[in-house]
Amino acid sequence: MKPGNNTHFSEFFLLGFSEDPKLQPLIYGLFLSMYLIAVFGNLLIILVTISDSHLHTPMYFFLSNLSFVDICLTSTTIPKMLHNIENQSKVITYEGCIVQVYFYIFLAGVDDFLLTVMAYDRFVAICHPLHYTVIMNPLLCGLLVLVPWMVSAVHSLLQSLMALQLTFCTEVEIPQFFCELNQMLQLACSNTFLNDTVMYFASVLLAGGPFAGILYSYSKIVSSIQRILSTQGKFKAFSTCASHLSVVFLFYSTSLGVYLSSAATHSSHSSATASVMFTVVTPMLNPFIYSLRNKDIKRALKRVYGIVAIKRPIVLGQMKCP
Numbered sequence: 001m002k003p004g005n006n007t008h009f010s011e012f013f014l015l016g017f018s019e020d021p022k023l024q025p026l027i028y029g030l031f032l033s034m035y036l037i038a039v040f041g042n043l044l045i046i047l048v049t050i051s052d053s054h055l056h057t058p059m060y061f062f063l064s065n066l067s068f069v070d071i072c073l074t075s076t077t078i079p080k081m082l083h084n085i086e087n088q089s090k091v092i093t094y095e096g097c098i099v100q101v102y103f104y105i106f107l108a109g110v111d112d113f114l115l116t117v118m119a120y121d122r123f124v125a126i127c128h129p130l131h132y133t134v135i136m137n138p139l140l141c142g143l144l145v146l147v148p149w150m151v152s153a154v155h156s157l158l159q160s161l162m163a164l165q166l167t168f169c170t171e172v173e174i175p176q177f178f179c180e181l182n183q184m185l186q187l188a189c190s191n192t193f194l195n196d197t198v199m200y201f202a203s204v205l206l207a208g209g210p211f212a213g214i215l216y217s218y219s220k221i222v223s224s225i226q227r228i229l230s231t232q233g234k235f236k237a238f239s240t241c242a243s244h245l246s247v248v249f250l251f252y253s254t255s256l257g258v259y260l261s262s263a264a265t266h267s268s269h270s271s272a273t274a275s276v277m278f279t280v281v282t283p284m285l286n287p288f289i290y291s292l293r294n295k296d297i298k299r300a301l302k303r304v305y306g307i308v309a310i311k312r313p314i315v316l317g318q319m320k321c322p
Contacts, residue, residue: 113148
């Protein structure tokens with residue numbers, strides 16, 4: 001296929017992890033398991049926060065939104081990969097590739113902003129505890145969730161529309177298990193200077209900005225904790241941030257791994273492995289981090305389990321009655 005207008009272009013080939021047919025069932029089973037764990041784990045967090053009135057607070061409102069975004073993020077990439085393995089195909093249509101790029105950028109951006117919002121929530125809770133309910137009112141909480149969705153939607157739409165203007169050559173193989181913008185730009189025959197400029201500028205602004213907000217929030221939190229006299233008080237204050245800090249570390253370390261592997265190496269396996277850590281492993285681990293390290297979530301899970309356990313004997317008893 002010669003370079004030409006991208007409207008004549010019909011499909012890309014996703015190389016994935018391995019072309020060995022013997023490994024495909026193993027890869028399929030592994031990714032299906034991780035996908036199901038990620039979806040059901042995050043869905044459980046959402047259901048628990050909705051059903052338990054004790055968790056109707058700003059912190060868990062933001063957490064349930066984060067879980068919803070994680071479900072959507074994994075669903076953007078993994079189902080298509082599983083479909084291709086099942087059908088022994090590596091093809092993704094041009095339109096499907098653009099859609100994947102849009103939602104991947106969109107949801108990753110929302111994820112990033114929500115982590116910053118959650119850091120701000122912890123900052124207000126620890127540094128201004130007496131004014132917490134006044135500051136974190138329902139209107140502000142709604143805006144803090146709505147704005148990230150709107151900003152990320154505009155950003156991803158801009159990147160996708162610019163990608164539509166690209167033309168491609170005969171080399172249409174993407175060394176990933178999904179369509180990723182940077183990989184698409186490397187395959188383009190047309191000039192990608194404007195695309196690269198916008199992509200890197202947006203990365204600095206929309207990734208560096210939220211990260212700076214997280215650093216600022218935690219610098220104030222650490223300063224406030226140091227002024228607490230009792231060791232028990234310091235531990236209690238810090239424990240409310242432990243889960244969020246773990247998720248922040250996991251998110252930024254894996255996203256940095258994706259960036260470095262994409263920029264510094266041409267190895268498809270290194271790039272794909274880093275992407276798996278970001279798009280699958282991180283959303284899969286987030287529910288475990290919050291459920292294992294958060295006492296409120298643990299109590300809520302026990303209460304929900306207790307209600308189910310109580311209802312089951314009642315139902316069974318009613319079934320036995322004539």
